[in-house]
Amino acid sequence: MLSIHRVFTFFALASLAAAVTSNKADHKLHKRDTLPDFAITYAPLSYLYSGEKWFPSDITTHLANVKPEVNYTAIGANGSVTLDSLNTLASDVYLTASDGPILDPLDGTPAWLSSDYGIPNSDGLSAAPGLIISAKKNSTTTDVFYFYFYSYNYGGGVLDINFDDHVGDWEHTMIRFVNEEPYDIYVSEHSAGSAYYWDVVNFSGKRPITYIAYGGHANYVTAGTQNYTIALGLISDKTDAGYLWDMTLNYRGYLYDVDANKFTAASGAGKGATGEAGETADWLNWLGLWGDKEYPDGFLDDIETGQYCIVSECHYTSGPTGPVDKNLGRTTVCENDDDCTIFTNINDLTEQS
Ligand SMILES: *[C@@H]1O[C@H](CO)[C@@H](O)[C@H](O)[C@H]1NC(C)=O
Ligand SMILES: *[C@@H]1O[C@H](CO)[C@@H](O)[C@H](O)[C@H]1NC(C)=O
Ligand SMILES: *[C@@H]1O[C@H](CO)[C@@H](O)[C@H](O)[C@H]1NC(C)=O
Ligand SMILES: *[C@@H]1O[C@H](CO)[C@@H](O)[C@H](O)[C@H]1NC(C)=O
Ligand SMILES: *[C@@H]1O[C@H](CO)[C@@H](O)[C@H](O)[C@H]1NC(C)=O
Secondary structure, eight states, X not given: OHHHHHHHHHHHHHHHHHHHHHHHHHHHHHHHOOOOHHHHHTOOEEEEOTTOOSOBXXXXXXXXXXXXXXXXXXXXXXXXXXXXXXXXXXXTOEEEETTOSOXXXXXXXXXXXXXXXXXXXXXXXXXXOEEEEEEEOXXXXXXXXXXXXXXXXXXXXXXXXXXXXXXXXXXXXXXXXXXXXXXXXXXXXXXXXXXXXXXXXXXXXXXXXXXXXXXXXXXXXXOEEEEEEXXXXXXXXXXXXXXXXXXXXXXXXXXXXXXXXXXXXXXXXXXXXXXXXXXOSGGGGOOSBSSOOOOOOOHHHHXXXXXXXXXXXXXXXXXXXXXXGSOTTOSSSSSSTTSOOEESSTTOOXXXX
16 A cells, blocks of 8 residues: 555656646746847848938837827826736727827927937947847748837928828838748838848848838838839938948847737847836737827818828828737738739839829
8 A cells, every 4th residue: 555655656746846847848948038040140230311300219118108099089097008008908099199299290399209319329229129020930931020110200291291190100121031041021111012032132241231211211222212102203202321220239029929929028139128028028919009090180170180181191190000910920021912022123112002
């Protein structure tokens, strides 16, 4: 009896030990989560426009200056939101500027909107953390997304009239790696973007060079006047080698499990790493909007909000959805899987609508 009891005890202890060990292993594995090295080795180096006025923003500073609204009405007794409470909000919530409608975007106020603190220094370090998300698609293919966030999108103007201004601006570059080697690159441009084979873009060492257009922050692989125009061709995107921004110096890093639609924190750098260490990754699942809802275009409303619309283009448009809504599970290299041409010449652009 005694020996049977001992054997039983032995097995009980052994399985308990195994459970403890496997828990430990899980824990260790979790702590070891890190972005693949190639995500940093081949990360884009980006140039903001020399005349830029709306710089990269820290998402936590943005959140401190907005309040959640549904249908232009503040929700929640508190009225404030943090990164950790973001995903408790519904998807019809607009993070609306606490300062009210931005009546004169060109005067540089409020300061959190122009985000001068995000102007990169001479090393390319911006105080506003970037966001790098690595999404492994299968045994051979990994997509690495480099997300840029700005508190304001200035759509550009003709004389005193300008279009497509909105609070909150998410743009991204994506590099697809096949067998850990970069294969092609996608740059987002407003609601569309362009894709190129890796070898055809310009590099600094191993890193591709991208350019970020004035105001609206669309991404391009060339400097100059771009083939994107609105307002009957009167406004086009402009890029040049203004301020070098090296996102790898300061970013939050995450892994994205496409099948589970789950984000986990991975290695970050600088202020982004420090911030990330005290946060959950849940905010990335939030499907709501990062800026004000488009203001109605009616006589009385206009006086309060500065809204106007001319031939279906409006001064103020709604803020954008976040990274989770940018087709991270895409099969092609493009955000729009149904319309993806991969160019072999950097002077080619996708047709923009
Ligand atoms: C939004 O608010 C307006 C004015 O209060 C109201 O007429 C309208 O029904 C609301 N819309 C929704 C979708 O709740
Ligand atoms: C209210 O907002 C503050 C600051 O963002 C936050 O720390 C606190 O948890 C919020 N309280 C509630 C009840 O949501
Ligand atoms: C980029 O590469 C192209 C060739 O693909 C070259 O003509 C051009 O001068 C390069 N631009 C810069 C800024 O280096
Ligand atoms: C991996 O995923 C990519 C992107 O969807 C696809 O093009 C490729 O064929 C897949 N490879 C394998 C081995 O499944
Ligand atoms: C510029 O855009 C137009 C219209 O969208 C398109 O037809 C044309 O091919 C584009 N040009 C280049 C060089 O990509």
